[in-house]
Amino acid sequence: MSTHADFYEKIKAYGENETIRRFHMPGHKGKTVYFGTDIAKYDVTETDKTDNLFFPQAELKEAEERAARLFGVKKTVFTAGGATAGNQTALSFFAGRKVLFERNVHISALNAAMLLDITPVFVYNEFDCSTGVVLPVTASAVKAGLDEEKDIAAVFLTSPNYYGLCADLTKIKKVCEERNVMLIVDNSHGAHLVFFENAPGMTVYGSHCADITVDSAHKTLPALTGAAMIHFNYEISREEICAHMLAFVSTSPSFLILSSLDFACSWCERNKDRFMPAKLRTDELRSALEKSGIITVKSAISDPLRICIAAGNAEEINAMLQDKGIIPEMQSGNCIVFMISPFNEEDDFYALESAFMNIKTDEPHQCDKAFPKAKIVCPQKKAFFSPTIETSVESSVGMTAARAVIPYPPGVPILIPGETITRETAEYLIANNTEKVTVCEI
Numbered sequence: 001m002s003t004h005a006d007f008y009e010k011i012k013a014y015g016e017n018e019t020i021r022r023f024h025m026p027g028h029k030g031k032t033v034y035f036g037t038d039i040a041k042y043d044v045t046e047t048d049k050t051d052n053l054f055f056p057q058a059e060l061k062e063a064e065e066r067a068a069r070l071f072g073v074k075k076t077v078f079t080a081g082g083a084t085a086g087n088q089t090a091l092s093f094f095a096g097r098k099v100l101f102e103r104n105v106h107i108s109a110l111n112a113a114m115l116l117d118i119t120p121v122f123v124y125n126e127f128d129c130s131t132g133v134v135l136p137v138t139a140s141a142v143k144a145g146l147d148e149e150k151d152i153a154a155v156f157l158t159s160p161n162y163y164g165l166c167a168d169l170t171k172i173k174k175v176c177e178e179r180n181v182m183l184i185v186d187n188s189h190g191a192h193l194v195f196f197e198n199a200p201g202m203t204v205y206g207s208h209c210a211d212i213t214v215d216s217a218h219k220t221l222p223a224l225t226g227a228a229m230i231h232f233n234y235e236i237s238r239e240e241i242c243a244h245m246l247a248f249v250s251t252s253p254s255f256l257i258l259s260s261l262d263f264a265c266s267w268c269e270r271n272k273d274r275f276m277p278a279k280l281r282t283d284e285l286r287s288a289l290e291k292s293g294i295i296t297v298k299s300a301i302s303d304p305l306r307i308c309i310a311a312g313n314a315e316e317i318n319a320m321l322q323d324k325g326i327i328p329e330m331q332s333g334n335c336i337v338f339m340i341s342p343f344n345e346e347d348d349f350y351a352l353e354s355a356f357m358n359i360k361t362d363e364p365h366q367c368d369k370a371f372p373k374a375k376i377v378c379p380q381k382k383a384f385f386s387p388t389i390e391t392s393v394e395s396s397v398g399m400t401a402a403r404a405v406i407p408y409p410p411g412v413p414i415l416i417p418g419e420t421i422t423r424e425t426a427e428y429l430i431a432n433n434t435e436k437v438t439v440c441e442i
Contacts, residue, residue, distance in 0.1 A: 005266035007051065007059040011259040014050055015042035025252070044255045053078065053253045054242045063262040064238075070269050071194055071208050071215070073231040077241050078261050080253035083188040084108035086214030086230045088248040089241065090156075090184045091116055093212075097153040100145050102137045103371045105158055106186060106411050107404055112248075114380035114417065121149045127370030131310040132333045133163050133297050134370070134412075139171035146179050154182040154211075160190045162330060162337060162410035164306030165299040170206035183209075188216035189303065191229070192341070195268065195275040196304055203301045209233070220305070220341055223264035226257045274342035279304040282340050285349050294361050297335065307338040312362035324355050330409045334364040372428045374419040378440070383417040387441040393429045396421045396437050403438035405429060 003009060014020065015030060022029045030041035046052040051060040060078070068076040079085045087109045091099065095116040101109065104125045113120050123145035126135040136159055146152055155176055159167040169185060176183040187193075193207035207213075213231040217223040230241065286296055286307050297308040311317055311334060318331035330337040338352065378386075378400050388402040399421050404413040414432060415425065421437065429437065 003263060003266050004270060005063070005259075005262040007063040007262040008259040008266070010059045011042055011044060011050060011255055014044055020049075039256070042256055042259070045252060046255075050255060053080075053258060054246060054251070056238075060258070060262075063265070066269070067229060067261075067265045068231070070265055071213075071229075071231055073208055073213070073233050075232040075236060075238065075241070077230045077232075077238060077245070078258055079228050079230065079245065079249060080226050080257040081249040082218075082226045082228050083186060083214050083216035085245065085249045086216070086228050087186055088112040088115075089230055089245040090212040090214055091118060091154075092244040092247060094118060094153045094182075098149065098151050100142070100149070100152050100155045100181075102157050104134045104137075104161060104412055105156065106188070107406050107413050108411075109156055109186060110380070110404070110413060110416055114384060117379070117381060120376070120380075120416075121145065121152065122373075124371060124373060127367070128297075129367050131295070131297050131335065131364050132367035133165070133308070133310070133335060134161060135299065136161060136165050136167035136301075137172075139168055139175050142172050143175045146175070146181060152179075152181055154184055156184045156186070158186045158188075159207075160187075160193070160303045160306070162189065163297050163308045163335065164189070164303035164337070165297070166190070166193075166204065166207075166301040166303065168206075168301060169209050173206065173209050176211075182211045184212045185210040185214070187213050188228075189219055189306075189339075191215035191217045192220040192268075192275060192305065193303065195272050196279065199276055199279075202304070204304065217261055217264055220339070221264040222260075222267055222341075222343060224254075224257045224260040226254065227261045227264065229261065271342070275305075278340060278342045278344065281346075281349055282307065285353055288353050289356055292356065294356060295364060305340045307340070309336050309338075309361070310334045310364040311336070312365045313360075314364075317359055317361065320359060321352075321355055324351070326352055326355055332407065332409070333367065371414070372422065372424040374415070374422060374425050376416075376418045377420045378418040380416065380418045383440055388438050389441050390436050390438050393421075393426050393434055393437055396439055397423050397426050399439040399442075401437060402440045405432075405434055405437060407432060 025045045032040045064076050091112040098119045100121045103122045193204050196202045196204045215229045218225045218227040295310045328336050329339045401415045401419045405415040406413045
């Protein structure tokens with residue numbers, strides 16, 4: 001049966017062609033059996049018969065063009081390096097300049113800023129004290145940040161966040177356009193949202209309206225881990241994009257991952273009608289949980305395929321679910337996050353709902369502190385590569401951080417290199433179970 005994914009089919013046919021003698025990489029030559037399967041035969045490299053990510057000639061080039069049409073953007077480039085490679089590539093177009101970041105940003109973006117000598121300017125997210133959830137930034141907050149700091153070249157946001165809460169990107173894009181500033185969105189957890197934008201009653205819209213959008217396709221679409229796309233909504237050559245991407249990624253990308261991207265995009269194009277039933281079933285599950293007294297986390301615009309519950313005994317609940325073979329995406333503080341896709345079956349929903357019918361949830365603990373507003377006193381790169389010492393958090397007040405402190409997931413740093421450690425920061429670190437930090441040697 002045809003998948004209508006020509007690049008995927010090309011790699012599949014190459015792997016299954018027993019007349020081919022492989023005198024090229026990888027060393028397993030397609031013969032090694034991994035995990036009791038013959039997956040290795042599809043693990044190939046760039047040859048005249050398989051195309052080349054950085055200089056695509058045929059099916060791979062066409063796969064990216066089809067993806068651009070599917071997501072409604074001007075240009076799409078595949079990567080096997082995940083959203084990390086996407087964020088690095090996107091930010092590389094603003095090297096040596098100022099970028100306004102929301103504080104709830106993934107470490108990959110801040111590491112890219114460090115390596116690219118980007119000066120980060122932060123707009124701080126609001127915080128829901130009743131659940132401990134970081135809220136999306138608003139258009140007014142972005143406007144205030146741009147009005148306060150001059151010479152901002154781009155705004156970098158995360159939407160949706162790990163809890164499934166989305167920023168109003170159409171309003172934020174308008175603010176950026178009015179100030180001639182580019183908008184970059186780390187849409188790692190929202191590649192699927194485009195398939196809900198025109199659905200009746202949905203509040204999701206503008207999920208790919210940014211100048212540059214990074215989709216971590218493997219998180220929510222049927223693609224292998226590491227599969228990601230970088231979307232551009234302005235005229236730029238693919239050669240220029242790849243020149244920037246090559247500064248960060250391997251020159252030997254996984255063709256398993258790349259071909260899975262083609263498969264995922266083709267599947268989504270042919271199965272757009274599979275997303276709404278998944279949303280409706282997720283709504284039913286969320287409603288059943290709420291009727292039993294469980295608190296769920298929502299915002300004005302939310303991912304319809306994510307459920308985040310808030311409970312004071314979240315860690316205990318997570319352990320009980322794990323014992324039943326129900327594995328959430330994340331448990332942190334009060335929250336447990338469940339990610340759903342069209343590939344979850346009725347048995348999955350039934351198991352989760354049944355498990356909660358036998359679990360008592362406590363009221364969420366009040367969380368009275370958001371990210372501490374720290375001051376960057378030293379360029380990130382200088383702090384990172386300076387001589388360092390490790391010290392206790394209690395002794396670090398007044399010192400300059402040399403390494404990030406990153407709870408993972410969600411991979412958002414509490415502390416970044418170059419920030420001065422205040423008393424408030426130290427208290428926040430201790431509250432988040434951090435005992436030692438690496439600081440610049442005096």
